[in-house]
Amino acid sequence: LTVLNAGRRYLGAEDLSGKVFVTSGLGGMSGAQAKAAVIAGCVGIIAEVDEAALLKRHKQGWLMEISNNLDHCIARLREARKNKIALSLGYHGNVVDLWERLVHELDTTGELLVDLGSDQTSCHNPFNGGYYPVQLSFEEGKQLLSSNPGKFRTLVQESLKRHVAAINKLADKGMFFWDYGNAFLLEAQRAGADVAKKGANKTEFRYPSYVQHIMG
16 A cells, blocks of 8 residues: 555556566565565665565565566666566665666666555664664674674764765756664764755655555
8 A cells, every 4th residue: 555655646657567666574574575565566775784585575475576687677667667567676775776677777768667656674672683784795784783882883974874865966867765663764873865845844855754644
């Protein structure tokens, strides 16, 4: 319902075939995102750093394909988008790398390859394993979290700033991003990322929340 309503409200589309939804997280509640993309008929690319979560969703049949190669992900995205094929593709990697690759595609080809975007990393708990920084692999991140949580925190905040910078570039060209109620925008703001709504008070963000703006 969230994906469908986002399409209706922000794209003016009842039919999401050929539309691309990019997000992250395939554990816990976020695991439903792959299923949602296919039910809605769109192309869903979902990043996940933990291979165990990816494999679990794939085994369940909730996730159609898995890849750790961004070139392959972009090729599949283009193919499914062109042919209006419903697809859920799990990218085994950091969502920041995925967002930055989509910015690169925009910069080099002029193509905006994503229509809808969100995030379901566990940003309510970002410094204790809920969000892994793009600068490190998943295993390196786990080791640093154990050995030097202060450094881990710094890298998470740097990663959040990169995360938002990429989203902002794509949103400026017409992608519609929303917050999934996971404290992503709040923690990004605390990290110093540019998520404030221009001319509004500090508690308002430039991107909507799914509760008030999409489901409400």
